[in-house]
Amino acid sequence: MAKRLVIKVTAGADAPERCSQAFTVAALAVASGVGVSLWLTGESAWFALPGRAAEFELPHAAPLPDLLESVLAAGTVTLCSQCAARREITQADVIDGVRIAGAQIFVSEALADDVQALVY
Template structure:
């Protein structure tokens, strides 16, 4: 199973786009696809504890629910290391299911045949 990688470059700066990405991620993992959300740029903030609790776009479930359901179903978050460092987000700041990684981890997933989407 090659799975799906969703590159999410937004969070608090575009809750609508972030909500769509998390709905797609949730649908993917619920369909038994190996699903990884790669958080880069402003997307890294979504992996910080407490951030999702403050986000809710009209017409979507609250972000905290989208994130917790995704993780509970087996989805993972990979957080861009330099992006997290720039935003002062460390391993101790991360939600369950998230880990800081270098770009080589993303490249390996894609090289192994994972499909990708970007939001």
């Protein structure tokens, strides 16, 4: 089993099941003691902003704010720098604990020896 899991979520409210799956896997991995790096890209970029996760609804799914909070507490949450720029989101706008970083950091995390990478 991988010691770290890098998860890139590209979906948001536009594909709620895929989005929820990514956050659920990230939160479950954190709860299981696995190191997690969750990357918010594409439409999931909006969840880096305060209050946006609370607007997400999917029947029979764990609340997105709870999942995000658990990942923030024990993992890393990163907002894609290009996705942030396209949406005019700055570091000052995001939830405490969310960093903004680019593809170079994602690639270095995803290619580390002890990492399994997933894309949703």
